[in-house]
Amino acid sequence: MTTLRVLTLNCWGVFIPGTVKYRRERIEAIGEEISQQHYDIVVLCEVWLKSDYKRLCQKLIPRMPHSHYFHSGVIGSGVCMFSIHPIIETVFHQFSLNGFAHKFYHGDWFGGKGVGLCKLNVNGLTVNVYGSHFHAEYRRDNDEYLAHRITQAFQISQFVRLTSETSDLVLLGGDLNVEPVDLGYKLIRTNAHVCDCWLDKRRTSGYEHGNTDEVPSNSFSNPQPGYPDGKRIDYWLYRPGPNFSVTVEECSVIMNKIPGRTYNFSDHEAVLAVLRIEQGDSTESADSRNARLSERDHLLGTALTELERGQKQTESDQSFFQIQALVLGVLLYLLEMSGGLVPAAPLIHTLVKLLLVIAIAVCAWTGFIVKRIEVHGLQAVAADIINLIESSARSKVKVTGPDVVT
DSSP states (O other), X not given: OEEEEEEEEEOXXXXXXXXXXXXXXXXXXXXXXXXXXXXXXXXXXXXXOHHHHHHHHHHHTTTOOEEEEOOOTTTOOOOEEEESSOEEEEEEEEOSOOOOTTOTTTOHXXXXXXXXXXXEEETTEEEEEEEEEOOOOSOXXXXXXXXXXXXXXXXXXXXXXXXXXXXXXXXXXXXXXXXXTSHHHXXXXXXXXXXXXXXXXXXXXXXXTOOOBSOTTSTTOOOBTTBTTOBOOEEEEEEEOTTEEEEEEEEEEEOOBOTTSXXXXXXXXXXEEEEEEEEOOOOOOHHHHHHHHHHHHHHHHHHHHHHHHHHHHHHHHHHXXXXXXXXXXXXXXXXXXXXXXXXXXXXXXXXXXXHHHHHHHHHHHIIIIXXXXXXXXXXXXXXXXXXXXXXXXHHHHHHHOTTTOO
């Protein structure tokens, strides 16, 4: 029997001035707090600065000697892992869609978000630990990134499913930015065939609903309409291998206020899960498997509809930026031919031309390159989903036999 204590926390390590409070002090406190506890595996998100990762290493390496940071994008994925168990292999898969570069104030695109895998040797067991951080949801009533998060949910479920066939245990932790009622969460559960530690726990402590974001007692929370108790968007998901069974002894929301301070460790709460792994048969029954695959296929169909809607919106945006580039190009041409709107002020004339050139470049780059990449990304995921649905249908025909097919 093996027991694992695993922790995940979004550290809120954003470094844009004026957007984050007490970042350095909080990172120090996070490292100090984790180093004083007994955790086997820790998955952290939003550790954007390499200097913050080094601070965490200084605190944690004496206790957890094995660590890995997943480099990606312009500023790094922000995801890192620490473990007391040896890391055998690592790999990172970047999501094909991750927001918009021109919306720099959101910042998700620059992180190159994806899913990182650390394969661990845990007392002779092969444990695949996945860490990820999805694109944020900025407006639930008009979510322009919904298709992107659905894409990320499908891609992470595929990545977990296709890389974990030989593992004895699968663990997925991090800030997935989806709620249990969301399509993305359900896709991960059904396609990657993983269970939710919070739902399967024997005992807990902390918040009743397991909420980790916008919790009212958090000093950094901004209350949102419809979420008086906050949201549950940080998770530990798991799946035992075919020869093992898992009992979730505990799943708790912890690391609230920093001792001796008036503020929290982060704008998120941490999730602790304690799992007991034993030898045993965890094979899924045929009826259970068929029910799960039927639910998955239904969810995949819903995802296709959302991706098609997202593609139409992206193509509309593409046309908008292309037309804008053309209109601004005509204005620049007319300005050049007229000799300037204010002939007596050549500096203003030059400045206007410069601004027009910049605007044309941004619109052309977005309309002809960025949006085209986004369309292709949506088309690629849609094709993968269609292949999966068709494969499932063929499998069902094979199982039921030709006499049942009409």
